[in-house]
Amino acid sequence: MAKLNVKKRYSIRKSRLADLKKKLEEEIGESADSFLSGNVEIAETDSDFMIYLVNRKPAIMERDGWVFPTLRAFVETPFEVRKAVVDSGAVAFMAKGADLMRPGIVSLTGDIREGRPFVIVEEKHGKPLAIAVALMDSEGILASDKGKIAKNIHYVGDDLWNLEI
Numbered sequence: 001m002a003k004l005n006v007k008k009r010y011s012i013r014k015s016r017l018a019d020l021k022k023k024l025e026e027e028i029g030e031s032a033d034s035f036l037s038g039n040v041e042i043a044e045t046d047s048d049f050m051i052y053l054v055n056r057k058p059a060i061m062e063r064d065g066w067v068f069p070t071l072r073a074f075v076e077t078p079f080e081v082r083k084a085v086v087d088s089g090a091v092a093f094m095a096k097g098a099d100l101m102r103p104g105i106v107s108l109t110g111d112i113r114e115g116r117p118f119v120i121v122e123e124k125h126g127k128p129l130a131i132a133v134a135l136m137d138s139e140g141i142l143a144s145d146k147g148k149i150a151k152n153i154h155y156v157g158d159d160l161w162n163l164e165i
Contacts, residue, residue: 004159009043009053020052023067024060027116031079035059035069043165049153056165061131061154068117071154071161074128082118084108084150086129091122094129095157100150102141112138117153130155 012020017040024032038055045051049063051070059073069077086094090104100120112118112134120130132150134141141149154160 004045004047004051004163006163006165007044007046009041009165012040012042012052020060020062020067023062024069027066027068028079028081031077031081034077035073047160051160051163053165058160058163058165061160063153064115066116068131069119071119071128071131071156074119078126078128081109081111082116084112084118084120084132085123085126086120087123091129094120094122094152095155097130097152097155097158099148099152100130100132102144102146102149105141105149108138108141110138112141114140118150120150120152128156 021032021036024035036054041053043051043053049061051058052060057072058070061068061070085106085108086104087106106123114134114137117131117133119128120132121128130152131154132152134150136149
């Protein structure tokens with residue numbers, strides 16, 4: 001991901017906030033309420049996804065019809081859906097932006113869907129490492145034993161992680 005430049009930011013309208021909340025609920029369920037409390041703004045950037053700021057912090061990203069919390073938002077408000085756990089061998093690769101490969105997965109929730117985002121956490125402490133878009137559903141991931149299963153789109157230390165407003 002290239003360096004993020006915020007071109008402009010503005011408050012979100014109530015009608016758009018309701019739509020945002022609905023999309024977020026489709027992805028993470030009831031946990032969505034805790035991500036949208038406070039002042040919500042849209043930050044227009046030169047990235048390939050829309051960034052929503054909650055209380056001046058990048059908390060939600062939107063791309064290709066889906067909405068999902070950023071890693072910083074997940075750190076503040078963890079949730080138990082749409083999650084894959086990786087072993088310690090995958091941590092260094094994930095933290096550098098590598099895509100997720102099947103051998104590194106220890107466990108995952110059954111609600112991961114192809115083309116939708118999910119969070120990747122490390123096994124020992126449950127710390128988030130990345131947000132990835134699945135290349136197959138949970139069943140397909142569990143059935144395979146090798147190969148790439150998700151595209152890494154946001155990881156600890158990238159420009160979105162380091163974005164300060």
